[in-house]
Amino acid sequence: MTDEQILVDxxxxxxxxxxxLRPAMPGDGAETAQAVEETWDDLRxxxxxxxxxxxxxxxxxxxRKNYADFLLREDFNFRGxxxxxxxxxxxxxxxxxxxxSRKFYTGYWVRESAQGRGYAAEVCNxxxxxxxxxxxxxxxxxxxxxxxxxxxHIVGKLGFEKExxxxxxxxxxxxxxxxxxxxxxxxxxxxPPLNVRWGLP
Amino acid sequence: xxxxxxxxxPILIDxxxxxxxxxxxLRPVAPGDGAAGFxxxxxxxxxxxxxxxxxxxxxxxxxxxxxxxxxxxxxxLREDIPVVGIEKASGRAVVWTGLHRFCWKLRRFEIGYxxxxxxxxxxxxxxxxxALIRYxxxxxxxxxxxxxxxxxxxxxRRVIEKLGFEREAVKRQAGLLPGGRFADHYTYVRLGIExxxxxxxxxxxx
Numbered sequence: 001m002t003d004e005q006i007l008v009d010x011x012x013x014x015x016x017x018x019x020x021l022r023p024a025m026p027g028d029g030a031e032t033a034q035a036v037e038e039t040w041d042d043l044r045x046x047x048x049x050x051x052x053x054x055x056x057x058x059x060x061x062x063x064r065k066n067y068a069d070f071l072l073r074e075d076f077n078f079r080g081x082x083x084x085x086x087x088x089x090x091x092x093x094x095x096x097x098x099x100x101s102r103k104f105y106t107g108y109w110v111r112e113s114a115q116g117r118g119y120a121a122e123v124c125n126x127x128x129x130x131x132x133x134x135x136x137x138x139x140x141x142x143x144x145x146x147x148x149x150x151x152x153h154i155v156g157k158l159g160f161e162k163e164x165x166x167x168x169x170x171x172x173x174x175x176x177x178x179x180x181x182x183x184x185x186x187x188x189x190x191x192p193p194l195n196v197r198w199g200l201p
Numbered sequence: 202x203x204x205x206x207x208x209x210x211p212i213l214i215d216x217x218x219x220x221x222x223x224x225x226x227l228r229p230v231a232p233g234d235g236a237a238g239f240x241x242x243x244x245x246x247x248x249x250x251x252x253x254x255x256x257x258x259x260x261x262x263x264x265x266x267x268x269x270x271x272x273x274x275x276x277x278l279r280e281d282i283p284v285v286g287i288e289k290a291s292g293r294a295v296v297w298t299g300l301h302r303f304c305w306k307l308r309r310f311e312i313g314y315x316x317x318x319x320x321x322x323x324x325x326x327x328x329x330x331x332a333l334i335r336y337x338x339x340x341x342x343x344x345x346x347x348x349x350x351x352x353x354x355x356x357x358r359r360v361i362e363k364l365g366f367e368r369e370a371v372k373r374q375a376g377l378l379p380g381g382r383f384a385d386h387y388t389y390v391r392l393g394i395e396x397x398x399x400x401x402x403x404x405x406x407x
Contacts, residue, residue: 003267026277061210064277071232071274 005073005099011134011199014078016126019090019119023070024077029060031088035111043109044173046148051173073099080123082114089114090123094131094140102138104131121154125194128158132188134198139184145170146179155183159190211279211305217340217405222332224290225325227298229276230283235266237285237294241317249315250379252354257379279305286329288320295320296329300337309345310337314360326360331400334364338394340404345390351376352385361389365396 014021033056036043043050054062069075073096080090092108106127110120124142131137142160144151160183169180185191219228230238239262242249249256260268275281282303286296298314312333316325330348337343348366350357366389375386391397 003264006267006270007263057209057213061212064212068274068277071270071277 006071008073008135010073014126014130014196014198016122016194016196018083019080019122019126020083021078021080021090021092021123021126024063024066024079026060026064026067028063028079028088029058030056032059032063032091035088035091039109039112042112046145046151046172047109048171048173078123078127080119082119087111087114090119092123092127094127094135097141102136103141104135104137104139105141105143106131107142120150121157121192122194124154124158125191126196128185128191129188129194129196130198139186141182141184143170143180143182145172146181152181158185158192160185161190212277214279214305214341216276216279216282219406220284220332220336220402220404222328222400222402224288225286225296225329225332226289227284227286227329227332229273230269230285230297230299231273232266232270234269234285234294235262238269238297239265241294241297245315245318248318252351252357252378253315254377254379282310284329284333286325288325293320296325298326298329298333300333300341307345308341308343309347310341310343311347311349312337313348326357327363327398328400330360330364331397332402334391334397335394335400335402336404345392347388347390349376349386349388351378352387358387364391364398366391 012022033054036050036054036059040050040053066075066077070077075096076094078090078092078094079088080092081087082089088111090108090110093106095105095107097103097105106124108120108124128140131140142155143166144155163182163184166180166182168177169182170178172178219226221227239260242256242260242265246256246259272281272283276283282300284297284299285294286298287293288295294317296314296316298312300310301313303310312330314326314330334346337346348361349372350361368387368389370388372386372388374383376384378384
């Protein structure tokens with residue numbers, strides 16, 4: 001990673017009406033393990049990493065690696081904290097596909113006990129705005145697997161444009177290989193309005 | 202998570218910070234330390250470019266900040282423990298030190314340090330190194346703490362002798378110094394804290 005990349009200044013946290021987004025940090029493991037467990041039925045249907053239920057230590061290892069990646073500007077993993085409860089409710093990120101061309105890939109999941117409130121859309125909207133405004137994104141990509149209607153609904157609502165279908169492009173945890181629907185955004189203009197700010201208050 | 206478990210992943214090892222001595226707060230080098238690092242390197246350049254293998258070319262403030270961010274990531278990954286000592290009285294960074302080139306399995310660590318020119322002669326190298334030795338054995342379960350100096354670096358040798366390290370070897374032509382000079386490396390070890398000059402040290406959040 002180059003000095004130019006590591007020196008990119010990142011105003012944080014990101015604040016939306018109901019959530020505070022901050023990087024994944026050392027110490028997040030236990031709460032993540034709880035959330036993964038309660039959401040396991042969903043996750044193991046759609047998330048390629050959800051093959052074996054991780055324990056708190058494995059989630060903590062992941063959180064620490066995520067934080068190091070964040071410091072090195074190699075990958076951005078955000079945690080959405082619900083202001084009203086202080087709980088982590090959304091796991092999201094901007095994954096660096098190619099730094100020099102400023103292409104990012106985003107994704108998300110919401111813990112089971114906080115689903116149905118529109119948090120995924122709120123986080124994704126904020127993260128995409130952040131990618132364009134702060135990280136200088138030229139392209140933000142998102143995909144959903146064939147059959148994942150909840151995810152398809154959010155992607156459509158946010159104004160992503162469909163680009164194509166990667167046939168058998170996704171290997172699901174149960175071993176099925178399904179089509180992956182590819183969407184992107186080249187500007188934040190079509191996003192629904194959202195009050196977002198970033199940086200220290 | 203047990204403090205010293207390594208079976209699963211060394212990233213889970215607890216490295217309690219900061220370390221406090223009578224005159225210093227020692228903490229991991231972190232994002233934002235670039236400017237202070239740059240000041241220290243600049244004012245100490247003559248000595249650093251004599252003895253420090255990394256001091257080939259004066260770094261810019263941006264390079265120093267990039268380095269601070271990188272080494273903090275290495276700290277999070279438990280690959281390196283880069284430490285800066287802040288003088289309590291002034292709030293200034295005065296000593297750059299750390300536990301390096303370690304092996305979690307063997308529990309061996311190596312200390313290296315420099316004190317900024319304007320804070321030399323006050324015993325900060327001795328104080329911070331004494332603290333790091335105690336920390337390595339007390340908090341990190343060290344079995345060996347190593348230190349070395351290049352032939353001719355008498356300031357560094359005096360600190361090492363004062364702290365009761367035992368000399369193990371002179372590694373002939375093992376040190377490559379700036380400008381392509383080679384020097385013999387004098388290597389020392391401590392296997393415990395017995396005989397260290399007394400020092401009040403504590404670690405972990407207040």
